[in-house]
Amino acid sequence: MVRLNIYIFFFLVYPFILLTNGYVPEKLHLTVYYESKCPDSKKFILEQLQPTVELLHKYVRLRLIPFGKSMSIDYGDEGFQCQHGPTECMGNLVQDCALKYMRKHNDVQRVNYVVCEMELEAGAMGNLGCVKHARLPTDDVERCVSTGEGIALQLDSEYHTNSLKPQFIPxxxxxxxxxxxxxxxxxxxxxxxLCSYLKEAQPCAHYYNNKVWEYLFYSP
Structure with missing residues (x-):
């Protein structure tokens, strides 16, 4: 019976592997709404987003929006109110400014920067260590944070977040x-x-093929 299942597997799946080899589907637009000091955001970014982007970066176009359940006060003139306190507002601001200067970086690099911030909470403490580690222009990021440029970025993040009206962050x-x-x-x-959208992408085909092998050989 196992041998028959193997034959069925190669008959049905192996041609699919050959067809998908080298195939590049249209990129998915993935947007992540999160907060700089949110435990659920941290867990998602470290455990789900980083490894997935490393695997599927050729097939995904990522946008990161660090705002979450924050709220501007008097259109940002009086700052922002954030779910996890003032340091989270600073963290959101630093990340928005840094991400502005990473627009020409690839998604893996941008996620790695955000991972650093989520792990160390450096930006939330006014520390640009993760910005330096990402080899970004620290003077420009610092100027962005301390001027209206950063406020404008956070207002834009607020606009997009409010358009979604998320019930849960991330x-x-x-x-x-x-x-x-x-x-x-x-x-x-x-x-x-994401692979449910990208079944013909090679990493996803490989992922599903492994699932088939697990089913054939490890199912009771």
């Missing part, structure tokens, strides 16, 4: 669309969630 959209089932799936397995 939240994600795919191709600009929020779906509660996709959200719940992404929080526990972002790779599998």
């Amino acid at each position: 939240s994600i959209t795919i191709n600009g669309v929020f779906d509660q089932q996709i959200q719940e799936s992404a929080l526990v397995n972002l790779k599998e969630t």
Whole structure:
């Protein structure tokens, strides 16, 4: 019976592997709404976003929006009020400014920078250590943080976040669309969630093929 299953596997799956080899589908637009000191954001970015982007960066275009459940006061003239306190407001601001200067960096580099901030909370403490580690122009980032430039970036992040009206942070959209089932799936397995859209992408084909092998040989 096992041998028959193997034959079925190669008959059905192996041609699919050959067809998907080298195939590059249209990129998914993945947007992540998060907060700099949010434990759930940290868990998602470290455990789900970073490994998934490393695997699927050729197939995804990522946007990171550090704002979450924050709120501007008098259109930013009086600063911002943040869910986890004033240091989170600083962390959001530093990340928004740093990400501005990473627009020509690839998604892996940008996620690695955010991972540093989420792990160390450097920006939230007014420390530009993660900015330096990412080899960004610290003087420019510091100027952005201390002037209206950073406030304008946070107001833009507020606008996009309020347009979504997320009930939970972090939240994600795919191709600009929020779906509660996709959200719940992404929080526990972002790779599998994105692969459900990218089945013909080689890393996803490999992922599903491994699932088939596990089913054939390890199912009771």
